[in-house]
Amino acid sequence: MGRHVFIALVFARKADGDDMVRMILTDSNTPRDDVAHGGSFKSREMIFGGGGPAERQTGRMLIRRLINQYSYKQQFVQLAYIIPQKYHHLPASKAQKYHHHLTRTGMSMVTSVVRPHTALDEIDAKGEFKRTDAGYKHVIAPGSQYEPEAGRYHLYVSLACPWANGTLTALRYKGLEDIISVSVAHPVWRRTCVDETKSEDDTHVGWHFKSPGDAPVTNELGHGSYECDDACIPDTVNNCQTVRQLYEMANDDTGKYSTPVLWCKKTKTIVCNESLDILKMFDSVFDTNSLCKYPLRKLFPVNDSKKMAMTEELNSYIYPTVNNGVYRCGFARTQEAYTKAHTELFASLDKLEHHLASTTSSSSSSSSTFLTGEEFTWIDLRLYMTLVRFDPVYVVYFKTSAKRIMDYPNLLRYLRSCYAIPEVKATTNLRHIKMHYFASHPALNTYGIIPEYNGPELE
Numbered sequence: 001m002g003r004h005v006f007i008a009l010v011f012a013r014k015a016d017g018d019d020m021v022r023m024i025l026t027d028s029n030t031p032r033d034d035v036a037h038g039g040s041f042k043s044r045e046m047i048f049g050g051g052g053p054a055e056r057q058t059g060r061m062l063i064r065r066l067i068n069q070y071s072y073k074q075q076f077v078q079l080a081y082i083i084p085q086k087y088h089h090l091p092a093s094k095a096q097k098y099h100h101h102l103t104r105t106g107m108s109m110v111t112s113v114v115r116p117h118t119a120l121d122e123i124d125a126k127g128e129f130k131r132t133d134a135g136y137k138h139v140i141a142p143g144s145q146y147e148p149e150a151g152r153y154h155l156y157v158s159l160a161c162p163w164a165n166g167t168l169t170a171l172r173y174k175g176l177e178d179i180i181s182v183s184v185a186h187p188v189w190r191r192t193c194v195d196e197t198k199s200e201d202d203t204h205v206g207w208h209f210k211s212p213g214d215a216p217v218t219n220e221l222g223h224g225s226y227e228c229d230d231a232c233i234p235d236t237v238n239n240c241q242t243v244r245q246l247y248e249m250a251n252d253d254t255g256k257y258s259t260p261v262l263w264c265k266k267t268k269t270i271v272c273n274e275s276l277d278i279l280k281m282f283d284s285v286f287d288t289n290s291l292c293k294y295p296l297r298k299l300f301p302v303n304d305s306k307k308m309a310m311t312e313e314l315n316s317y318i319y320p321t322v323n324n325g326v327y328r329c330g331f332a333r334t335q336e337a338y339t340k341a342h343t344e345l346f347a348s349l350d351k352l353e354h355h356l357a358s359t360t361s362s363s364s365s366s367s368s369t370f371l372t373g374e375e376f377t378w379i380d381l382r383l384y385m386t387l388v389r390f391d392p393v394y395v396v397y398f399k400t401s402a403k404r405i406m407d408y409p410n411l412l413r414y415l416r417s418c419y420a421i422p423e424v425k426a427t428t429n430l431r432h433i434k435m436h437y438f439a440s441h442p443a444l445n446t447y448g449i450i451p452e453y454n455g456p457e458l459e
């Protein structure tokens, strides 16, 4: 396991107006999450005195040099602040306190050197995949900075990404396609450093936009040939070539360039990149003023507190052990981490199979179709997104191989019921799904070969 480093580059403004650059480097073998919240560091501190912008330049250069020197290729946190004189003498081990204080007092971050990374880098000291939280969580609401308006928002998705796919399905399910425009990324991750002036060691890979009929792309190692098919929709709003560029336009400091992205054309920034929050917005905030075609369709049963509580209870195990559980299997870097995730995943699938069996038998009609009864809700949407990828992708690619969905009669029936919803079917693209997973992570599948199998018949 790689070590983790915490670097704070602190610009201290002296009484005479000069800046002082203090660089604090702490490293530890504690996981990234712990680093961000404290933990035990062995620290060292370097102090550089003197002028303004040049010092910052030096600081940035030194940070880059240190990162290269120590081969801290992937996991670190960097902060750079102007702090008041009174903090000059705080010991390096209190670096976290600078951060907390500055966050509390709302002082602005003046600069930061963002390290681009992907989900494959989000691994803790035990080799377990730890997904980081989405960084943008503004809310569209009447009377707020983000008013529900026709034509103002744009949704960037990948059809392969279960989270982004869900938001697109919800958009169509609510009939928002005439008021919220959409871009669909090419499914295969490629190098995103399209700016030649950027540092050579910027090897980040991620989503690109392509137009139908563009030349096929290869995987990052040059293997395979992956067509730019009709499902690709380029970025006509910002003309970005990559999702990363969108985040950069929004002055991103998270370094993770994930889909979905809900973009505001008016303020030219990211409103939200958390799929569950986007689902909630789509489900309600456009219901008035004839903005959406189906205001009565509700993914969140907000008027039925019992049902709502049921969806939340289901989600409390479906999200960590199934939706995210398959990733915890696939991105695990130790046998223990994989085995733990795999055991939890199948315990949950067994439980869901049982749950669906009892839902069906207790129903008076023969069609107690979904997890909470007859109505398709957000929890069905989220579970479907994982189940439809399970047999064709996860069983092979993420080694979730104890059983297939094919082997669970109730889950299979349920999968088909979800697929029978026209908007679900219309937004399910197995071609993009398979292309993405099998071609995007050469560390897991060097030659980018895509298995033939498409999973069970869905109709």
Ligand SMILES: N[C@@H](CCC(=O)N[C@@H](CS)C(=O)NCC(=O)O)C(=O)O
Residues within 6 Å of the ligand: 117, 118, 119, 120, 133, 134, 160, 161, 162, 163, 164, 205, 206, 256, 257, 258, 259, 260, 273, 274, 275, 276
């Ligand atoms: N919290 C996010 C997670 C989204 C997410 O992980 N998206 C993946 C694709 S499935 C992504 O774009 N990852 C980019 C990366 O790992 O660099 C959500 O649910 O919206």
